[in-house]
Amino acid sequence: MQLIASLTSPFARKIRVQLAEKGLPFVLVPENPHDPASPIGRFNPLGKVPALVADDGRTWFDSPVIAEYIETLSAAPFFLPADRLAALEVRQVEALADGVTDAGILVLMESRRAAEQQSEAWRARQWGKVESGLNALQSLVAGRTWAVGDAMSLADIAIGCMWGWLLLRFPHAGLPAQYPALAAWVERLMQRPSFAQTHPPA
Ligand SMILES: N[C@@H](CCC(=O)N[C@@H](CS)C(=O)NCC(=O)O)C(=O)O
Structure with a gap:
């Protein structure tokens, strides 16, 4: 592959x-x-x-x-539940985390346009999606080991990758202070070798 x-x-x-x-x-x-x-x-x-x-x-x-x-490659562990409705729940959280990243990318791209072409209204709209997505994810993981169900899933993977990217691209946004429960929850994920090995380069 x-x-x-x-x-x-x-x-x-x-x-x-x-x-x-x-x-x-x-x-x-x-x-x-x-x-x-x-x-x-x-x-x-x-x-x-x-x-x-x-x-x-x-x-x-x-x-x-x-x-x-x-x-589908029959290699355990599996990150989507066999039950289709439970799998959809995982996919929805993955879509939310990916959507936060998509909005963050739009903010980043806007900041790279020539100053006179940048729109503060557009930036604020997209950053609002980042914030409301992070609020929802923080509420979701509060008090839980895994985002959905009782095993690691694509939902956890997506949240961890989203958070790592936000910290890389917006290091001065104060996100860990604004979302302390989410930050602590992700920190535990980051200890896994799979996350440690894939940490984005500065
Ligand atoms: N929905 C896509 C998003 C992929 C995406 O936005 N990738 C970015 C890099 S993080 C990219 O390739 N951007 C290039 C472009 O938009 O032209 C996925 O989940 O794979």
Whole structure:
């Protein structure tokens, strides 16, 4: 298996954590999707990482689809419950965490535009989604070991990768002080080798 990924992508990190937890071997192909010369469009018409080239030659994107494909490989532990409704609950929390990251990416991209093109209203709208998503996630994990059910799932992986990316890109936003319960909950996840090995480079 080949995973085409940037080392800072939280979406790619979800897959790297999942593969590491299962002990599945793969080749990491580092790619910068923002480089106009990047071949990523050959693997994902949307030009985004991650994309996975499976051993049978099929290509999968985006991260929730790749994660579900990996769950079909019969390699324990499993990160989606067998019960379809319980699995949907996991997927919803994953969508919430991914959505926070998506909104954060829009804030980051806005800040990289020329000053006169930036919109404070747009930035505030997107940051509002980050904050309301983090509030919901903090309430969700309060007093719980795992975000959904009684085992680690894609929900936990997505929350951990989202938080790691927010701290990387918004180090001065004071998020750990604003969301102390969520920060403490994620800190425990970060002790796992799968998260420690995939920490994004500065
Ligand atoms: N929904 C996608 C999001 C992937 C995504 O936004 N990847 C970013 C890197 S973190 C990217 O490749 N951006 C390049 C672009 O938008 O052109 C997933 O879950 O895989």
